[in-house]
Amino acid sequence: MIDTAIVGAGVCGLELAARLQALGASFTVFEARDRIGGRVLTKPAASGGALDLGPTWFWPDTEPRIARRLDELGLASFPQHDSGTVLKLDDPNKAAEPAEYSGVHGGARRIVGGSVRLVEALAARLPAGSIEFGSQIVSVVDHGDHVELGIRAGGIDRSVSAKRVVFALPPRLVAQDVSFSPALPEALAASLAATRTWMADQAKAVVEYPTAFWRDAGQSGNAFVSHAQVMLHEIFDACDADASTAALGGFVALPPEVRTAIRAGLSLLVSSQMVQVFGVAADSEKLNYQDWSTERFTASEADKASFNDGPPVYGDAMLRRAWWDGRLHFGGTESASYGAGHMEGALEAAARILRALPAARPATSTGAAMTDERPAAFTEFATWVTIQRASAPERYKKLLHQLMSTQQSEQLLQRAVLGAVEQVYSEALARLEETDLGNVTGMVVQGKSSLTPLALGAFAGFSKAMLDAAIAFNRTSCAMSNFPDEAKPQADYIDVIVRDLAAAWREFAMAVNELLLSKTGAKDHAPG
Structure with missing residues (x-):
């Protein structure tokens, strides 16, 4: 078995x-x-480099787990090329124009070799x-x-x-x-x-070139296309770390059924779109294409x-x-x-x-039950939590910036606050998992460990403080002034966020209790 x-x-x-x-x-x-x-899914380029047709980026400032794992595995990364002019094309009969924003990918990095x-x-x-x-x-x-x-x-x-x-x-x-x-x-x-x-409903195209000509022209490779005949609604630089493999990537704007119908002419259509945006130097037939909606073991019919x-x-x-x-x-x-x-x-x-x-889970402890004295491990954990609480508002700002840099404009406050809080909770669980509790087992009554309040106590008021700090930041942020519903959230919107945070807290508290029960192997005692 x-x-x-x-x-x-x-x-x-x-x-x-x-x-x-x-x-x-x-x-x-x-x-x-x-x-x-x-x-x-990473495919080899004609030049020998690597082209990602699936997940491409990670954000070390807001995604610490993958950053640590790459270090553990000895895998190098490099920053996504974002410097230079961002282009936009609203009219297929006109040339692309510089956009008013920069830094589209918000500090994203990519793995060397794909x-x-x-x-x-x-x-x-x-x-x-x-x-x-x-x-x-x-x-x-x-x-x-x-x-x-x-x-x-x-x-x-x-x-x-x-x-x-x-x-x-x-x-x-x-x-x-x-x-x-x-x-x-x-x-x-x-x-x-x-x-x-x-x-699952998306398709990705990556086109290879002899050189990264757009960089030489002072362009980032980022472009957004919104006219009626759009093929790629978002384009980005897909070069490898040293640009020895030069490529531009993009996300196809057409729905799955249309992509399937025009598959035979897709290479020409993508090349034409690239030429529209970047000029004749972008004419290339070296298209690498992945339609995830056709992947039997990725896309369901509902997707x-x-x-x-x-x-x-x-x-x-x-x-x-x-x-x-x-x-x-x-x-x-x-x-x-x-x-x-x-x-x-x-x-x-x-x-x-x-x-x-x-x-x-470790073997069941045979140590003594906890006394009234606070175990040193929980004092150290509380110190760690204090540090995380102090840095959590900065996590919120980074998550908010990441959402905005990818052109997202809805539920910014809700998603960034919840993301920052849940990130701290996840790291706290990992920290507790690594914590040596020695011979402390605690008592268990009706499934609840007496150690659980010691771990959770350090988080008292955390989610409320996070929400208050986020609302205060949004009210004074110039960038958020373009999003009035986020800069000055209404009471019903805040209520939704409070309920989300409460649900996240309940889930975290249950996970902490289960983790401590498994680590200590303490036995349940009936009240009385």
């Missing part, structure tokens, strides 16, 4: 597998494709044979003490047993492709079906119909709970408490699941 069955060899699944391997725990990864990476280097480095840490390719999970049956997985591989169906299963997949794919027995609770099933898959529905909404706590008494977990970047949709979110989801697995 498999201890942990991981479904999906993308960033989340491989990160979880690598962490379990480091703990000496057993697992098997089931991947429906014949490659690792999931939505991470994002595939991350998944390759994670997979290299796994034992041979631990990934089963071409294996699609189509059913899960809960037997009470284990689960039975139905697997379809090469047209042949078989089943395997596992103590638990982790779906490191887009939630909508799980909802569409996997049957569960017993049926999942209605609210969970609805959440899986409603959670849009990041990138194909979601094009231009606006930014996806993530953060449903239903997807972050353990189900079937810990035998069923959901991961993938869409389930993350922050960084959802990015590689950061995939790593955050893997860390959350790892904390919930028995393989990650």
Whole structure:
């Protein structure tokens, strides 16, 4: 019997597998494709460089988990080229004009050699044979003490047993492709079906050139096109670290069904658009193209119909709970408490699941119960929290700037505040996980550890202070004056944010309690 069955060899699944391997725990990864990476897809350029057709960027200022992981793996990164003029094209019969803004990607960085280097480095840490390719999970049956997985591989169906299963997949794919027995609770099933898959309705084009001519002209490579015949609505510099591989990338503005209909002429249309924006030097037939809506194991049927529905909404706590008494977990970047949709979110989801697995828990402590004296570990933790609280408003500002730099204009206050708070919570859980509690076990009454208030006490008033600081900043920020609803939020908008923060706090408090129970192995005591 498999201890942990991981479904999906993308960033989340491989990160979880690598962490379990480091703990000496057993697992098997089931991947429906014949490659690792999931939505991470890097293709070699004609010049020998790397071209990312999937996830490309990370933001170290607001995404600390991936920055740390790259350091641990010895992977280098370089800044996204953003310096120079940004262009805009509103009329197909006129030349592109300079835009009024700069620094489009807000401090983003890219991995040297492409994002595939991350998944390759994670997979290299796994034992041979631990990934089963071409294996699609189509059913899960809960037997009470284990689960039975139905697997379809090469047209042949078989089943395997596992103590638990982790779906490191887009939630909508799980909802569409996997049957569960017993049926999942209605609210969970609805959440899986409603959670849009990041990138699933999008297509990305990257065009290669002999040189980065736009840089020589003082241009950033960033451009935004909005006329009626638009092919690429957003264009960016896709060169490698030293521009020895010169390329421009862009996101296709057409819906999936139209992209499919014009696929034969796509190269010419993309080249024409590049020439419109950057001049005749941008004429090239070296097109690298990836339409994620045609990827069977990325896009669900519901995702194909979601094009231009606006930014996806993530953060449903239903997807972050353990189900079937810990035998069923959901991961993938869409389930993350922050960084959802990015590689950061995939790593955050893997860390959350790892904390919930028995393989990650230490042996039961035989130490003494806690006395009235505050354990030194919690004093140190409280000091760490104080430092994070002081820097949290700066996190908010960076997240806000990141949202604005990507031309997003809705729910800025809500998304940046919640993102900053959940980022601190996630790092706090990681800090507690690494904290040595010595022989302190505490007492447990009705499932609550007496140590939990010691950990949570350091956060008293944190979310309110964060919201107050964010509102104060928005009211005095010149940049926010262009967004009156964000600069001077109304009471009903603030109420929505308060409810979101309260939900995030409840989830964090429960996670802290579960973590402390697993670390100490303390036994429940009836009140009385």
